Amino acid sequence: MKNPLEKRSVFVYLRIAALIEQQILDNTLRAGDKLPSLRTLCREYGISQNTALSAYYHLESNMLIEARPQSGYYVRSGTRKLPAPAASNPAGVAAHAGTDQLVARVYDSLGLGGHLPLSLGTPAKELLPVAKLNKALLQATRELSGSGVVYDKNDGNERLRRQVARRALAMDCGLSHQDVITTSGCLNALSYCFMAVAEKGDTVAMESPVSFGMLQLAQALGLKVLELPTDPATGVDLNALEAAMKRTDVKACLLISNFSNPLGSCMPDAHKRSAVGLANRYQVPLIENDLNGDVYFGAHRPRSCKSFDDSGIVLWCGSVSKTLAPGYRVGWVAPGRFKEAVARLKLYHTISSPAITQETIAAFLETGRYENHLRKLRHTLQANLHRYNRAIADYFPDGTMLSRPQGGFVLWLQLPGPTDTISLYEKALACKTGFAPGRLFSLQNQYNNCMRLNYGLVWDEKLENSLKILGNLVRHPERGNQYSRTL
Incomplete structure (x- = not known):
């Protein structure tokens, strides 16, 4: 990996945060490890304390580290790193078959009151200027x-x-x-x-x-x-x-x-x-x-x-x-x-x-x-991505696989076993949430155990609860009515 400090066009605190983030992702820094003190960070990189704090605040907002009173900053514990899906292997034949009815069903659900648009691939209007x-x-x-x-x-x-x-x-x-x-x-x-x-x-x-x-x-x-x-x-x-x-x-x-x-x-x-x-x-x-x-x-x-x-x-x-x-x-x-x-x-x-x-x-x-807006948007989306990773690792069952995008708005999940995300989609709608079933993304009969989620939303308690409900539905699809009654 190229040293982010060599990119002079990037804010210093972001370059330092990128170095620490890479060490966390590479497992060089492991869950529970203590990070260097602010004073040490200032001395090693020749930066001010405000810059060091900004780097740690950035990592904290991305759910990678946590502050412990009177102790310092630590790599956040308790999050499983989910494996990435394998490469796809579609049949090598051209196809005409479609999924128009399912696509229409997904778009129709967007107008339903109280439903989170997890099925879309666009940012929430609250994130736009x-x-x-x-x-x-x-x-x-x-x-x-x-x-x-x-x-x-x-x-x-x-x-x-x-x-x-x-x-x-x-x-x-x-x-x-x-x-x-x-x-x-x-x-x-x-x-x-x-x-x-x-x-x-x-x-x-x-x-x-x-x-x-x-x-x-x-x-x-x-x-x-x-x-x-x-x-x-x-x-x-x-x-x-x-x-x-x-x-x-x-x-x-x-x-x-x-x-x-x-x-x-x-x-x-x-x-x-x-x-x-x-x-x-x-x-x-x-x-x-x-x-x-x-x-x-x-x-x-x-x-x-x-x-x-x-x-x-x-x-x-x-x-x-x-x-x-x-x-x-x-x-x-x-x-x-x-x-x-x-x-x-x-x-x-x-x-x-x-x-x-x-x-x-x-x-x-x-x-x-536009560039000013993009900087804010990218920061929000990256923070959301880490939050989604943490929530999916916490709430979804073992065997779940998760893509690792380095940009964009969407996550791809491959669920374990014979999970049918089309059937799951209807149960999710009853719980006022949704997603895009994997079958939508092919003209062949594949990706039936996959889903796409939009992380371009405003992170709040309602959104985290929706991810928790989706995870519970994957674990126990027969309890869909029970989850809908709790809303």
Whole structure:
């Protein structure tokens, strides 16, 4: 692991906290071990006591250490480290079958009073800068020509496209604003990409498990999906990807390169480079969903596959729908050599994008307010992730396996034995909680003992109690009525 202290752009207390956290995760520091005193920390790192305290406060908020009165700070005890799920192994055949009724059931439950949205993959509105967005929206109305009621250019808001290109530098990707087309969210961008490179009846390759939104989109476009084996830490199996690309019937592949949904995997740079190399060798367009790339817990934003693309074979898609304003539906795509086709599709389908919301988001990116918001959001999400890990270890049965995302919003659980999460889902709804059953994330009959949880919520007693109820339901599904009566 690289020394976090070498990353000068990161606050000092966060660099020190990252060093201690890594020692805890590596089991160098074990449960119950005493940490160095504040005075020792100050002397070893040449920092002030306030900085040392901030490092320990950060670790404490992430449920990794605890303060003991008159004694100091200790590695937190009592939390099991759950094993990660094994790599997936889907059948190597393209499929059409769907889970539309189950997806509709999950979305219908979101409107039920008192239910926690654990089944979603977006942050709670309480974690978003709503008041600042409202202010920026009013300013955009005043500054835009015609107050934003006239059509914008087909490529989209130029101010936003310039900001997207500027931010791409953080992942070592040289883009011009002329390379970018704005869209109505990331799903809209992905839709244009699929239509630009494939036709009805064609086969596209995807990771497995994969976001049910990607599966539904492929189905709506009449595409068959070839699911690929995927590792929960490093992403798609490159050997399986190459085997898929060798097939003349695979017209494109879709990868969620950074903090995939639902596994939370992040492809190493070497894997991203190799994936782009394969796309070039076999001339198979690579559609990259980089929706979660800004929500990283490390020292810097991970690179994308687009960072290694010199030929235009990668169609890179992004959005602020998961990080800033889901309802604004602001996204973009840098489609490389397929730009003309994507621009034409956008013209046919929408003519132009909404000017008001794009101008608002552009201002957020331009003034630095977005980055300030992201820092707070990442801190909250990382703290939540540790809390979920602790709660799941405490409340779920032995044999539970848990993904280890380094960013994003979602956790993937593999439950022991013959647990049926579709049946469990109905019992959870009766207890005013929920999750996304694993069967949603495949077109094949698999992941029936898995679930996805959203940790982008406000942590409180109600949320912890919901996780406790889910754990109890997994242990004793026959007692569902008993748990619902206690609410």
